[in-house]
Amino acid sequence: MRFIPPLVTALVTAFLIGPILLSALAGVTANWFLGLSGGFTLQWIGRVWEHYAHTIGLSVWLAFATLICTLVLGVPAAWSLARSESRAARLLEEALVLPVAVPGIATALGLIMLWGAVGDFRTHWSFVLVGHVLFTLPFMLRSTIAAMKQADLPVLEEAAAACGARFWRRFRTVVLPAARGGILAGSLMVVALSLGEFNMSLLLTSPFTMTLPVGLADSYASLRLEIGSAFTLVFLVLLVPPLIALQMVADRLGGVR
Amino acid sequence: MSVRAELRGVARTFADGTRGLLPTDLVLEPGSVTALLGPSGCGKTTLLRLLAGLARPDPGGAVLFDGRDVTDLPVERRNIGMVFQGYALFPHMTVARNIGYGLEARGVPRAQREPRVAEMLRLVRLEALAGRRPDQLSGGQRQRVALARALAPQPALLLLDEPFGALDAALRLALRVELAALLTALRVTAVIVTHDQAEAMALGDGVAVMEGGRIGQRGTPRDIYERPANRFVAGFVGTLNDLGEGRFCRPEALRPDPAGPLEGRVSAAFFDAGRTRLHLAAPGGGEWVLELEPGQAVPERGSALRLALDEKAVLRF
Ligand SMILES: Nc1ncnc2c1ncn2[C@@H]1O[C@H](COP(=O)(O)OP(=O)(O)OP(=O)(O)O)[C@@H](O)[C@H]1O
Numbered sequence A: 001m002r003f004i005p006p007l008v009t010a011l012v013t014a015f016l017i018g019p020i021l022l023s024a025l026a027g028v029t030a031n032w033f034l035g036l037s038g039g040f041t042l043q044w045i046g047r048v049w050e051h052y053a054h055t056i057g058l059s060v061w062l063a064f065a066t067l068i069c070t071l072v073l074g075v076p077a078a079w080s081l082a083r084s085e086s087r088a089a090r091l092l093e094e095a096l097v098l099p100v101a102v103p104g105i106a107t108a109l110g111l112i113m114l115w116g117a118v119g120d121f122r123t124h125w126s127f128v129l130v131g132h133v134l135f136t137l138p139f140m141l142r143s144t145i146a147a148m149k150q151a152d153l154p155v156l157e158e159a160a161a162a163c164g165a166r167f168w169r170r171f172r173t174v175v176l177p178a179a180r181g182g183i184l185a186g187s188l189m190v191v192a193l194s195l196g197e198f199n200m201s202l203l204l205t206s207p208f209t210m211t212l213p214v215g216l217a218d219s220y221a222s223l224r225l226e227i228g229s230a231f232t233l234v235f236l237v238l239l240v241p242p243l244i245a246l247q248m249v250a251d252r253l254g255g256v257r
Numbered sequence B: 001m002s003v004r005a006e007l008r009g010v011a012r013t014f015a016d017g018t019r020g021l022l023p024t025d026l027v028l029e030p031g032s033v034t035a036l037l038g039p040s041g042c043g044k045t046t047l048l049r050l051l052a053g054l055a056r057p058d059p060g061g062a063v064l065f066d067g068r069d070v071t072d073l074p075v076e077r078r079n080i081g082m083v084f085q086g087y088a089l090f091p092h093m094t095v096a097r098n099i100g101y102g103l104e105a106r107g108v109p110r111a112q113r114e115p116r117v118a119e120m121l122r123l124v125r126l127e128a129l130a131g132r133r134p135d136q137l138s139g140g141q142r143q144r145v146a147l148a149r150a151l152a153p154q155p156a157l158l159l160l161d162e163p164f165g166a167l168d169a170a171l172r173l174a175l176r177v178e179l180a181a182l183l184t185a186l187r188v189t190a191v192i193v194t195h196d197q198a199e200a201m202a203l204g205d206g207v208a209v210m211e212g213g214r215i216g217q218r219g220t221p222r223d224i225y226e227r228p229a230n231r232f233v234a235g236f237v238g239t240l241n242d243l244g245e246g247r248f249c250r251p252e253a254l255r256p257d258p259a260g261p262l263e264g265r266v267s268a269a270f271f272d273a274g275r276t277r278l279h280l281a282a283p284g285g286g287e288w289v290l291e292l293e294p295g296q297a298v299p300e301r302g303s304a305l306r307l308a309l310d311e312k313a314v315l316r317f
C-alpha cells in the first residue's frame, strides 16, 4: 500500500506537466501531424523569433517595470498599513483581495473607459503597465504586510530610533531587512503574474504593444500549430529559470528567519 | 557626559482616555541610578518612554536635559541608550553589528567602531559570540547584548525597562551584580524599571515607588524601607505586620520574648537561606511575620508565642 501515495503524486504530476511537455515537444517537430517520425527542427523557434522578438522583449520589460513600480509603491504602502492601527487601514487590507476577485476583463474595461481616449496612451506600453501594476500590487502588499507584521516592526523601529538612527537609516537597516522574505516572495509573484497575465492584457494590449501570453494566443490562432508550440517552449525557457531561482532564494531566506 | 534629566508636570493620556501617567515631577541627578519600582500597569514603562522621547507628554508637560527643553526632540536625537522590556535586538544582524548600531547611526567610521565594539563585547563577556545572531543566544546573553548595544555610544542617559524580566532567579541575581558594578564604573545617569523590590533596593542609589500612574515616594532604599510615606509603599517594598489601630511594623521589629506584650499563634515556619521566617496568626485575625536569628529554636506549629516589639520602629498610617 505504501507505493500508492508516490503513485498518485506521479500521476498528478504527469497530468499537470503532460500537456505542457506535449505542447513544447510539438514546437521542435518538423510536422506535428507526422509525429516524431517526421524529424526534429529548430526552424519554428527561429520563426517565433522573427515574428515575436518584440513581444518577448516587451513582456520581459513590462515584468521588470511592473516589479519596480510595485516595489516603489508597495513597500512603503505596506509599511504604513502594517503599522497603522486605524480601522481604515484594516478595511483597506481586506479590500486588497478585490482586484483578485474582480475579473481582469472588468478592470481592463474600466481602464479603457477611463484612459482610452487620452492621447496615445491607449497604444503605449505604459497603458499595459498600469493594468499590470493594478493587478499585481495587492500581491506585493499582502506578502510584505504579512512579513512586517510577523517581524514585530514597531518595537524594532523604536529600538533603532533609541540607538540614534534617523528615519531613512531605520527604513534601510531595520524595516527592509525584517520584511525581505515577504518582499522577495511578493517580487516573485509579481514577475510571474506579469509575464503570464492574459485576461486583462488581451484587452489592454494593442497590435504594437502585444505581451507574451497574448502573442501566444495570436500565434496559435493565426499561424501553424508548430509555431505556437515553439512559442510555448520559448515562454517556458523564459519563465521557469527565474521562477526556480527566486523560489530558491525565498526558501533560503525563509529558512534563516 | 551624563545628563541631569528632569520631568516637569509630565503626564500621559492615551488615545482611549487611559491615564498612563498623572502629572509628575522628577529630577534625575547626573550619574545617579534611580530604580523605578511598582506593580504591573502602574506606569513605569510610560514614564520611561516619556524620558526617552518615544512618547509625547500631554500639553503642559516638559522634559529637560541639563536644563534644556527637549520635549520636541525626537528620541533619535536625545543621545539616550535604552534596553527594552523584550530586548528588541535586530534579528537579522550579528551580535557585533547590533552592538555597533548606535555608533553606526551616529556616523562613527568603521575604523573607530570596531575597537569600541570589541571593548563592549569584552565588557559583557561575549567576545566568543560576536558573529552569532540573536536567535542563537540564550536569554542572559541576549540581555547582555541589549545592554552593550545601549552602552556602546556612551549615551548621556541610560534607560532599562525590566532588563531581567524574562530570566530565571539565579541568572537575575548574577546579572544584577554585574549591572551594579557596570553602572558604578560608568557613572551614567540611569533609570532601571523593575517590579522586584529586592532588585530596586540593590541597584538604585534612589528608588521611586510608583502607584496608579504617579510616584508615591522617592528616597534612598533605606529611607523608603524604614520610613515609607504610605501604606501602599510600605507594603510594596517589604513585609508589613498590621498591629491594629493604624500601627504597623517590619518583621525585624518583632522578636520572641516570653515577657513581651504581644502574643500570636505559630501558623507556619519557612526555612530560607539560613534564616527561619515565622508566620503567626495575630489575635485580630491578621498575620504577622518575623524572622528568627540563626540558631534560635523554632517553636512548634500551633503553639502560642509571646513577642517583644521595638516601639521606635513602629510605622503609623
Ligand atoms: N498604548 C496604550 N493605550 C492605552 N493604554 C495604555 C497603552 N499603553 C499602556 N497603557 C496603560 O497605561 C498604564 C501604564 O502602563 P505601563 O506600560 O506604563 O505599565 P508598567 O508599569 O510598565 O507595567 P508592567 O510592569 O506590566 O510593564 C496601564 O494601565 C496600561 O494598560
Ligand SMILES: [Mg+2]
Pocket: B044, B045, B046, B085, B161
Ligand atoms: Mg512595563
